[in-house]
Amino acid sequence: MKEGSYRRMLVPLDGSEAAEKLYRYAAEVAGRLGMDMDFLYVCQSESRFMCRTYLEQVAGLAQGIARQVQSAGGGAGGRPAATRAVVASGDVAGEILRGAGDSRPDFIMMSAGSRLLGGGLGSVAQKVVHASRAPVWLLRAPPAGGTMLVPLDGSDLAELVLPHAERLARLKGSEMDIVLLRVCEAPDLLADYPEAIMPHGWDEHVREVVAGSEHACGLYLEEVQQHLEGSGFRVRSEVLLGNPAAVIPDYAEKQAASLVVISSHGRSGPSSSGYGHVAGKVLAGVNCPVFLVRPQP
Numbered sequence: 363m364k365e366g367s368y369r370r371m372l373v374p375l376d377g378s379e380a381a382e383k384l385y386r387y388a389a390e391v392a393g394r395l396g397m398d399m400d401f402l403y404v405c406q407s408e409s410r411f412m413c414r415t416y417l418e419q420v421a422g423l424a425q426g427i428a429r430q431v432q433s434a435g436g437g438a439g440g441r442p443a444a445t446r447a448v449v450a451s452g453d454v455a456g457e458i459l460r461g462a463g464d465s466r467p468d469f470i471m472m473s474a475g476s477r478l479l480g481g482g483l484g485s486v487a488q489k490v491v492h493a494s495r496a497p498v499w500l501l502r503a504p505p506a507g508g509t510m511l512v513p514l515d516g517s518d519l520a521e522l523v524l525p526h527a528e529r530l531a532r533l534k535g536s537e538m539d540i541v542l543l544r545v546c547e548a549p550d551l552l553a554d555y556p557e558a559i560m561p562h563g564w565d566e567h568v569r570e571v572v573a574g575s576e577h578a579c580g581l582y583l584e585e586v587q588q589h590l591e592g593s594g595f596r597v598r599s600e601v602l603l604g605n606p607a608a609v610i611p612d613y614a615e616k617q618a619a620s621l622v623v624i625s626s627h628g629r630s631g632p633s634s635s636g637y638g639h640v641a642g643k644v645l646a647g648v649n650c651p652v653f654l655v656r657p658q659p
Contacts, residue, residue, distance in 0.1 A: 368529055370398045372467040372496070374458050377403070377416055384473040387504040389424035392443040393431025394533050397468070399424055399443060402461045405451045413449045421445035455489035462496050469497040469653070491626070491645075491654060497526060501651045505620035508537045512623050513610050513644070514544055516582050520625045523655045524586070527623045530653065531595055542586055542599045543613060544579040545606040607640045611647030619650050626656045 373388045375381040385401065392399050401421050405413045428443035446465075450457040462470055472487060491498050512527050514520045531538045583599040590597045602609050614622055626641050645652055 368395050368397050368468040370400065370465060370467045372400045372402060372458070372462050372465055372470045374402045374404070374454075374461075374470070374472055375417065375420060377408075378473075380473040383504060384471065384501055385420050385424050386427060387501065388471050389427035389443075390431055391471075391533060392424070393428035395529070396432075397443060398445070399428070400446045400448060400461065400465045400467065402448045402450065402458060404454045404457045405449060406454075410449055410451065414447065417447040417449060421447045455486045455493075458486070458490050459493055462494055467496050469499050470494060471499040471501060474500045474502045474651075495656065497653060497655045499651060499653045500645070502649055503651075505651055507618055507620040508534045509539045509541060509617060509619050510621045510623060511541050511543060511610075511614050511617065511619040513606070513640075514542060514583065514586065515606065515640075516544070516579070519657050521586075522657055523623050523625050523653075524590075526653060526655055528590065528593060528595070530621065530623060538596070540590060540595050540597045541617065541619070542583050542590075542597060543602070543610065544583050544600070545602050545604055545609045546579045547603075547605065607643035610640065610644050614644070614648045614650060619648070621651050621653060622648055623653045624655070626654050 371388060371392065373385060375385060388399055391397065399421070401417050401424070403413045403417045422445070425443060425445045432442060448461055448465075450461065458470065458472075470490065472490065474487065487498075487500065491500075510527060510531055512523060514523075527540060531540055579601045580599070583601065587597045587599050600613070602613065610622075610624075613619075622644060624641055624644055626638060641654060645654070
């Protein structure tokens, strides 16, 4: 396995229809990236025997799908993907976090449409996202299309997503486009700035300041784009003006992004939810899967 590649994922399941879609997609990802899969079922009213029977069946099916992907030449090569079935009981979020602590996965893949998440980003997902040291991949539906959106704000925290973006882009190879998005907030302008000393007047002054801000944002993205293109990826950049918390979800929907890869914290900093204001708005405002990366201390 190449250094820096993913090795293991944790996939919590609950027996729902959404969970079936999740394990199938997880298996495809495992086959393409050469990963092992730990499937976790937290029993509530069901017997542990029934939970284990279901989970072992899922693990076997998932391993078969992963091997088919590898045999068809869509995988990263190496040994076949291994699976493990783990049954627990108790608090769902707590057991997911415990499982992540035990297996130390490269990421947790959870279905945002399952009973565990209450049909949205519910209490279980909130707790997992808040406390997980591993990235959390919230899957609402298997991604369609091949556009990965990577919002960046120029901070070191936001740039921590780039290694993950590179690895995930290999899921579809040459079919995957990476879109780097920088949303520049409107620069502060003093409305009482003496117009007499301006070379052109207030309106022209505003246009020049805004253009300068957009240009600076564009230079930053250009540097990141060149790095990714040098690694063989197909990349384009977008610079938009506005409130990142509003612009990013809107852009993701209009561009039909198949995946958003974003840091839990950037310039907006942390909040009581465990992630920044912008990341929170993205989680709540997009329909596509979100891969959320938490900076490590």
